Amino acid sequence: MNIQWYPGHMTKAKRAMQEDIKLIDLIIELVDARVPMGSRNPDIDELGKGKARLVLLNKADMADEHYTDRWAEYFKAQGCHVVKVNSRSGAGLKQINSVVQEACKEKIERDRKRGILNRPVRAMVVGIPNVGKSTFINSFAGKACAKTGNKPGVTKGNQWIRLSKTLELLDTPGILWPRFEDQQAGLKLAFIGSINDEILQKDELAAELILFLWKSYPDAVKKRYQIDREMTVEGIGEAYQVLEEIARVRGCLTKGSGLDTGKAAALLLDDFRSGKLGRITLEFPEEEKKKEA
Ligand code: G4P
Numbered sequence: 099m100n101i102q103w104y105p106g107h108m109t110k111a112k113r114a115m116q117e118d119i120k121l122i123d124l125i126i127e128l129v130d131a132r133v134p135m136g137s138r139n140p141d142i143d144e145l146g147k148g149k150a151r152l153v154l155l156n157k158a159d160m161a162d163e164h165y166t167d168r169w170a171e172y173f174k175a176q177g178c179h180v181v182k183v184n185s186r187s188g189a190g191l192k193q194i195n196s197v198v199q200e201a202c203k204e205k206i207e208r209d210r211k212r213g214i215l216n217r218p219v220r221a222m223v224v225g226i227p228n229v230g231k232s233t234f235i236n237s238f239a240g241k242a243c244a245k246t247g248n249k250p251g252v253t254k255g256n257q258w259i260r261l262s263k264t265l266e267l268l269d270t271p272g273i274l275w276p277r278f279e280d281q282q283a284g285l286k287l288a289f290i291g292s293i294n295d296e297i298l299q300k301d302e303l304a305a306e307l308i309l310f311l312w313k314s315y316p317d318a319v320k321k322r323y324q325i326d327r328e329m330t331v332e333g334i335g336e337a338y339q340v341l342e343e344i345a346r347v348r349g350c351l352t353k354g355s356g357l358d359t360g361k362a363a364a365l366l367l368d369d370f371r372s373g374k375l376g377r378i379t380l381e382f383p384e385e386e387k388k389k390e391a
Contacts, residue, residue: 128225136283139274231271304363
């Protein structure tokens with residue numbers, strides 16, 4: 099499967115991000131807890147050099163809790179502070195303030211030595227499209243947030259949201275590009291619906307998802323669609339057979355009474371994306387460590 103990316107204004111976005119980053123102390127990077135590496139921007143380490151870093155494992159409600167904890171350890175080992183959150187419900191958000199203070203304690207101490215007291219930490223939210231940036235800012239900042247006026251140097255239109263005496267947030271998130279050179283990561287972003295479905299064949303995508311699930315969460319598909327017969331799925335051809343089985347069980351038929359695998363594929367992807375197959379993580383820290391070794 100060849101996933102095409104259209105980075106478009108990537109260079110421009112990168113330049114804008116570099117300018118914004120100069121204004122802040124802390125980068126709040128949102129990643130999808132189900133695909134923590136694939137939903138990460140490949141250049142963020144370089145862009146964020148010298149800044150305090152907070153990684154939010156967002157959509158933690160959709161991911162396998164065991165692996166979310168493992169990923170949290172992984173990012174901590176890389177020198178980032180980490181919080182697991184569900185921006186939709188607000189779960190986990192309360193911890194953020196104290197973690198931010200901890201992440202920026204060197205800056206706070208530096209300020210104190212210079213006689214600057216109570217200067218709020220300035221942060222910006224960054225992440226690839228659909229990772230939950232707007233949802234997070236809305237939940238975290240809430241309705242009560244007071245915006246301070248435009249400050250010189252801030253990208254036109256950007257404003258600071260004063261969250262508390264100790265934290266100000268740039269009100270517009272930084273949109274980053276995903277790792278478009280990595281086909282596996284692209285596939286996983288497609289599973290979660292972060293890539294426009296129109297550029298991918300739904301059947302093919304669903305079959306790839308079945309292949310993954312059969313290996314890593316063997317009961318998820320069988321349980322949801324009550325597939326009783328033994329099916330071995332070791333290759334994409336067998337995954338298509340499962341798709342046919344789903345079509346059969348769910349009565350997805352074409353006008354000529356053949357099996358409508360397109361409909362079954364859409365059903366599976368919708369079910370997966372709305373959490374009906376359970377809490378599922380699509381990539382695992384051990385694989386990442388292997389790649390690094
Ligand atoms: P973005 O600014 O980074 O592009 O992402 P945005 O906030 O628009 O969020 C993208 C989708 O992800 C939204 O769903 C949003 O509700 C959902 N979302 C964000 N954070 C979480 C989370 O922690 N858990 C879960 N389960 N979902 C989350 P949508 O279907 O596109 O919109 P809507 O139905 O919520 O309006």
